[in-house]
Amino acid sequence: MMLQAAYPLRCQPFFRDYLWGGRGLQTRLGKSIPENGIWAESWELIDHPEHSSRILNGSLAGKTLGDVIARDAAWLLGANRTSLPLLLKYLDCQKVLSVQVHPNDAYALKMTPPDLGKTEAWYIIDCQPGGVLYAGLKPGVGPAELMEATSNGTVHKCLHEIHPQAGDCIFIPAGTVHALGAGLLVAEIQQASNTTFRLFDWNRLDARGKSRELHIPQSIEVTDYQSGPRPIQVPQPTSQLGRMRLVSCDKFCFDRISDVDSIGVGGDGRFHFVTTPTGGVTIEGDGFSEQLKVGESLLLPASLARCQAKLTGEAELLDMFVE
Ligand SMILES: [Zn+2]
DSSP states (O other): OOOSSOOOBOBOOEEEOOTTOBSHHHHTTOOOOOSSSOBOEEEEEOEETTEEOBBOSGGGTTOBHHHHHHHHHHHHHOTTOOSOOEEEEEEEESSOOOEEEOOOHHHHHTSSSOOOOOOEEEEEEEEOTTOOEEEEEOTTOOHHHHHHHHHHTOGGGGEEEEOOOTTOEEEEOTTOOEEEOTTEEEEEEEESOOOOEEEEOTTOOOTTSOOOOOOHHHHHHHOOTTSOSOOBOOOEEOSSTTEEEEEEOSSOEEEEEOSOSEEEEOOSSSOEEEEEEEOOEEEEETTEEEEEOTTOEEEEOTTSOOEEEEEOTTOEEEEEEOO
């Protein structure tokens, strides 16, 4: 059953107040976070047992992505797909995050309740001086070394450290030990999973003098000891002028569009997430024109015809999909 003519879906962001956040979701990305408190993540597009994004525009306004998928999955996701496998987030990292690792699909499927594994990729929108992240183990770190470091409180010494710049992308396949550091504003695409094993929390205590829960045996078990230090991705040209491929893997493709006035997006029978870490993009198609300010996102349904993205000045558009 076809719902109706396809159009780009704009959704209500869902904010999370983890202790490492700040106010940057509002000050840098224009998000309507509550007036007080620190806010770490904006979940832009998701359909997961923990949350399903609420649609804000058009005839589906008020419905969730989960409602739409239940009614007509193919309309939104394309043929043979019954769930939305990706989650798009923005993160304001004002303190270093815990050192963590995510399982792959095979491991996550056996958990209770079952979940997807989590492969993710980070796009650095802003990095304050001294900003740092950790991506992968240093060469030669095996399970014994990692185990010992967890008991000594020295896990950070096992990690590959990167001082990124705005525009850098780092790919974190499932099984890669990682942590985002302080001073980073990040767009993240990941598998729609919330399964995280925390390996090390920098010997931190909370206001009550308690440390956060760690999952050391699971972390040691799911870590991929072969993958080693993760590099900064080298963007690859595609057949479209202005479109560079940052990541291509079996979980998602992640493209950056820039330095072009107008470019085609979507219309290939797949769903697309698009978002603007740097504002000034309009998505135009048959009967609609959606303006994307900085930090705004759209879900282009798989049944939507090809759109034109119009970019002004320094605008950047990130385009994420599953091949
Ligand atoms: Zn992660």
